Amino acid sequence: xxxxxxxxxxxxxxxxxxxxxxxxxxxxxxxxxxxxxxxxxxxxxxxxxxxxxxxxxxxxxxxxxxxxxxxxxxxxxxxxxxxxxxxxxxxxxxxxxxxxxxxxxxxxxxxxxxxxxxxxxxxxxxxxxxxxxxxxxxxxxxxxxxxxxxxxxxxxxxxx
Amino acid sequence: xxxxxxxxxxxxxxxxxxxxxxxxxxxxxxxxxxxxxxxxxxxxxxxxxxxxxxxxxxxxxxxxxxxxxxxxxxxxxxxxxxxxxxxxxxxxxxxxxxxxxxxxxxxxxxxxxxxxxxxxxxxxxxxxxxxxxxxxxxxxxxxxxxxxxxxxxxxxxxxxxxxxxxxxxxxxxxxxxxxxxxxxxxxxxxxxxxxxxxxxxxxxxxxxxxxxxxxxxxxxxxxxxxxxxxxxxxxxxxxxxxxxxxxxxxxxxxxxxxxxxxxxxxxxxxxxxxxxxxxxxxxxxxxxxxxxxxxxxxxxxxxxxxxxxxxxxxxxxxxxxxxxxxxxxxxxxxxxxxxxxxxxxxxxxxxxxxxxxxxxxxxxxxxxxxxxxxxxxxxxxxxxxxxxxxxxxxxxxxxxxxxxxxxxxxxxxxxxxxxxxxxxxxxxxxxxxxxxxxxxxxxxxxxxxxxxxxxxxxxxxxxxxxxxxxxxxxxxxxxxxxxxxxxxxxxxxxxxxxxxxxxxxxxxxxxxxxxxxxxxxxxxxxxxxxxxxxxxxxxxxxxxxxxxxxxxxxxxxxxxxxxxxxxxxxxxxxxxxxxxxxxxxxxxxxxxxxxxxxxxxxxxxxxxxxxxxxxxxxxxxxxxxxxxxxxxxxxxxxxxxxxxxxxxxxxxxxxxxxxxxxxxxxxxxxxxxxxxxxxxxxxxxxxxxxxxxxxxxxxxxxxxxxxxxxxxxxxxxxxxxxxxxxxxxxxxxxxxxxxxxxxxxxxxxxxxxxxxxxxxxxxxxxxxxxxxxxxxxxxxxxxxxxxxxxxxx
Numbered sequence: 001x002x003x004x005x006x007x008x009x010x011x012x013x014x015x016x017x018x019x020x021x022x023x024x025x026x027x028x029x030x031x032x033x034x035x036x037x038x039x040x041x042x043x044x045x046x047x048x049x050x051x052x053x054x055x056x057x058x059x060x061x062x063x064x065x066x067x068x069x070x071x072x073x074x075x076x077x078x079x080x081x082x083x084x085x086x087x088x089x090x091x092x093x094x095x096x097x098x099x100x101x102x103x104x105x106x107x108x109x110x111x112x113x114x115x116x117x118x119x120x121x122x123x124x125x126x127x128x129x130x131x132x133x134x135x136x137x138x139x140x141x142x143x144x145x146x147x148x149x150x151x152x153x154x155x156x157x158x159x160x
Numbered sequence: 161x162x163x164x165x166x167x168x169x170x171x172x173x174x175x176x177x178x179x180x181x182x183x184x185x186x187x188x189x190x191x192x193x194x195x196x197x198x199x200x201x202x203x204x205x206x207x208x209x210x211x212x213x214x215x216x217x218x219x220x221x222x223x224x225x226x227x228x229x230x231x232x233x234x235x236x237x238x239x240x241x242x243x244x245x246x247x248x249x250x251x252x253x254x255x256x257x258x259x260x261x262x263x264x265x266x267x268x269x270x271x272x273x274x275x276x277x278x279x280x281x282x283x284x285x286x287x288x289x290x291x292x293x294x295x296x297x298x299x300x301x302x303x304x305x306x307x308x309x310x311x312x313x314x315x316x317x318x319x320x321x322x323x324x325x326x327x328x329x330x331x332x333x334x335x336x337x338x339x340x341x342x343x344x345x346x347x348x349x350x351x352x353x354x355x356x357x358x359x360x361x362x363x364x365x366x367x368x369x370x371x372x373x374x375x376x377x378x379x380x381x382x383x384x385x386x387x388x389x390x391x392x393x394x395x396x397x398x399x400x401x402x403x404x405x406x407x408x409x410x411x412x413x414x415x416x417x418x419x420x421x422x423x424x425x426x427x428x429x430x431x432x433x434x435x436x437x438x439x440x441x442x443x444x445x446x447x448x449x450x451x452x453x454x455x456x457x458x459x460x461x462x463x464x465x466x467x468x469x470x471x472x473x474x475x476x477x478x479x480x481x482x483x484x485x486x487x488x489x490x491x492x493x494x495x496x497x498x499x500x501x502x503x504x505x506x507x508x509x510x511x512x513x514x515x516x517x518x519x520x521x522x523x524x525x526x527x528x529x530x531x532x533x534x535x536x537x538x539x540x541x542x543x544x545x546x547x548x549x550x551x552x553x554x555x556x557x558x559x560x561x562x563x564x565x566x567x568x569x570x571x572x573x574x575x576x577x578x579x580x581x582x583x584x585x586x587x588x589x590x591x592x593x594x595x596x597x598x599x600x601x602x603x604x605x606x607x608x609x610x611x612x613x614x615x616x617x618x619x620x621x622x623x624x625x626x627x628x629x630x631x632x633x634x635x636x637x638x639x640x641x642x643x644x645x646x647x648x649x650x651x652x653x654x655x656x657x658x659x660x661x662x663x664x665x666x667x668x669x670x671x672x673x674x675x676x677x678x679x680x681x682x683x684x685x686x687x688x689x690x691x692x693x694x695x696x697x698x699x700x701x702x703x704x705x706x707x708x709x710x711x712x713x714x715x716x717x718x719x720x721x722x723x724x725x726x727x728x729x730x731x732x733x734x735x736x737x738x739x740x741x742x743x744x745x746x747x748x749x750x751x752x753x754x755x756x757x758x759x760x761x762x763x764x765x766x767x768x769x770x771x772x773x774x775x776x777x778x779x780x781x782x783x784x785x786x787x788x789x790x791x792x793x794x795x796x797x798x799x800x801x802x803x804x805x806x807x808x809x810x811x812x813x814x815x816x817x818x819x820x821x822x823x824x825x826x827x828x829x830x831x832x833x834x835x836x837x838x839x840x841x842x843x844x845x846x847x848x849x850x851x852x853x854x855x856x857x858x859x860x861x862x863x864x865x866x867x868x869x870x871x872x873x874x875x876x877x878x879x880x881x882x883x884x885x886x887x888x889x890x891x892x893x894x895x896x897x898x899x900x901x902x903x904x905x906x907x908x909x910x911x912x913x914x915x916x917x918x919x920x921x922x923x924x925x926x927x928x929x930x931x932x933x934x935x936x937x938x939x940x941x942x943x944x945x946x947x948x949x950x951x952x953x
Contacts, residue, residue, distance in 0.1 A: 034193035035186015040446040044872035075186035099671030100183030101413025126880040138848030139880040
């Protein structure tokens, strides 16, 4: 067992974990933050994307012990004071989700994308999300959802 | 009520989904999110061989591993029956072989379940699986459906000589033979519809809990059809009363058919939970999902299309080998028969057609319905062959389609293949609209121009028709099509004392937006606020029996059941209002949530007032029961037949073989539309899966039956940068089958799209002499197709 201290969504947790515990299992099973999902076992699907110290990470590809001392943001921590993040709003407004299973990872990956590129072209959005798979939407409305959020985050008027 | 205060109709509006707030904030509750007190974790040891005798299994080391609660093998579970096959279509005779919950004596595909470990946590369960020693005696393997039927092929099951499940036919063979013999032009092709893996982003799984005091099980499972699972598991697998099992589908992370079926994990979690006295959870990892859960398609077809040089198609003859895998999955035989063979002539009036289908066992994962289920295979076949025929006679493929379409005045149309008549359609209108959007004439000029500059553009048409809302029960149920039950759907509508409306449905939404669209319908029909309507589903406790969500049936069948329950509520409300207003019930008008005597709209009772009266019930018409509560079991008189035209435009680089899908235009007609946002979303996702088949995806087994494309590293589910934006439009031809005039949209995109892309690729490659190539059009396959065409020309 190893002892780790991780800040998740602004709250500090100290836990004993098996050294082989994946970060995603730590979040889901130790902290009961089940918004982060698992869709594969080869780091292809991106359903498990969270931010570790501000950078998007596939949490199935990182051990919990590697996150010791880090600051983790998950989908549960994105809305502030009951107000949806523009990305969450965009996915809702633009029908960017159907079954919703890929959505948390997709939103967290898009969060990182917009941090790096606040004004992406559609093509850049598509390439920026190439590590995340969605089987329902064909990505058409995910691109629109991310563009909705991008415009809103740039302070532009967005129509619902 | 004045025009200004009249409530706006919600049906037809792009209302954003009420399902979304929990899903975008991480508050969804999917199977693996559920934790029960005392819950244990199961891991399955799977066969590495595609065909082998199990000589011995030694579980002693696994049992001794710390944290392991129990280890079971197939011999321990002989009290369980094999899983049932519910759709024995195509005269399946005495050769049904379905999987046991764990294999006994022999395994028939790589991934077959051999042993089960139950442990305190999932890591330990997996560790212990590695400690089980199994001695196998490998047997010969066959993975190809056609080869499996040839003399000398390895045999999977003693009761199925030559591995044949069934031989099924539709149409008139003598007529088709004669038409082909007499035709001016006959084009023959072998067309392979490759095996695909459905790949819902959430894998499958089950959690079972057993209450010894009552003998009751609760099963949470990733199912598109919980009531059907309850029936199959109790009546067929366990032999216990149906009332001893409650099945709950939590949020389901996509299904695409794969989650319709009865799987062994549902049974072994129940069995083990009872045995060890603690809840048991099993969740597949992705490679298990790929190895064990059902696949789709996998047809090898020889087809001949016949016609005259004026463009008239006169005959079609089809022989298909449908690979059904090692055992029969729940509805496997129905897919390449009823849902494929009966619509093989597509949108065309072809006077002579015959189709023969062999269902075949092979040493591969089971094959069953995958989005579209038979209809994409049929549509791909006919649309590819119409293009082949057009190319052969040198006629524009749009013209050939136009010339052979079933005309709008021919509906209801009997295609002669044993299907119920097509309900309604205007195929040319959808084609024209798609051609206009894409700028067809201009494109042909650009294409000509581009070729001169060594650039290869192609345009592909797909004018599809499909079958939704499969019913009625008297047709699909025994003794007709072999489906062992009806396919009606249920809905209960209750107006509570406070005027709030609770709807329970047998449909099982998992991304289709049914909570939103059904609420739109109810709000409009009852004239109540949308937010006052709640849609409950997915739990066998508290919902009426229903068949679930698949086959694009939720709206046309389940939605109509809701509509009819609402109509019954309105009738009862009118009687109560008449009583309250001391009027004749026949004179009452129900409008916008109010009931009044014809001509006196100012003296009205609101639905809330009537619901209160019905609930407190001290003053109701003589003999009337309290409460506004009505249930409908809706069995449609026919299927519905959505249609449309999709067009793909590609550019192919002949040096690298890379296909660039430049534009994708979809004109779909799914009848009346309840929520265009949701319909567009369904179409987009459907297109993506068909484009994926055309360009990227293929499940590959090697000759030893090993699934080579066994992970998402090897199986090419497209990411965002691999797909274009989609241009969608609609025509609206209401269905006469149901009162809302709706048809269904869940599978249309997939049914239409693969052939649009392939027709475009082959159009682009026509200057090289390429007439056909098999999917997927990967760079390697395109490159080879060009080389081989050049070599033979």
